[in-house]
Amino acid sequence: MADSPATLPVAFWLVPSEPWRSSFGALIAALGAAHRGPAFEPHITIEVSRVRGDDPGLDALLDRVAASVEPMTLTAGRTVHSEAHFKTLFIEFDDPRPFALQRQLRAELGEPPDYVLHPHLSLLYHGGLAPGTRERLAAAHRFDGERIGFDTLAVVRAQSAAGDLSDIEALDTSLRRTLGSVRPARG
Secondary structure (H helix, E strand, O other), X not given: OOOOOXXXXXXXXXXXXXXXXXXXXXXXXXXXXXXXXXXXXOOEEEEEEEEEOOOOHHHHHHHHHHHHOOOEEEEEEEEEEOOOHHHOEEEEEOOOXXXXXXXXXXXXXXXXXXXXXXXXXXXXXXXXXXHHHHHHHHHHOOOOOOEEEEEEEEEEEEOOOOOOOOOHHHEEEEEEEEXXXXXXXXX
């Protein structure tokens, strides 16, 4: 008999609405192809936590949180860059609503906080990209002042038993809800 399931990391992503989801998705794919980076769904990571591998409550938690948060429009700040792999090129956001969403998730999860939220939407993952290239890309892909809608909350899980969230192309993002919507009761 196997031991009880171990805890695995999960992330909660705030995903843009259309047409932003498609346009950012195409840009991320193009930048990844041009600079040997992965393609991934555009998102703002709101929280990273741990849950039991077979946690049936995650679905209900997502229902409760998504139903209580309305879709939001955030104003994009600067496009900046760093040498960090997951923040090679990204758009900053300065708005209190992602922090409120994070607090709500933490209250539902009952977990002590350790993920530090700096709301941003990454455009390229490629650690070690030359500074000049990053500077050029940041200047070429500016969204300052653009109003970007976000309407989906997704739970992101590793597909492997190892529970590694760093393999961005092997993540399960199928558990998602539209913000402000209540799913009909099952029965």
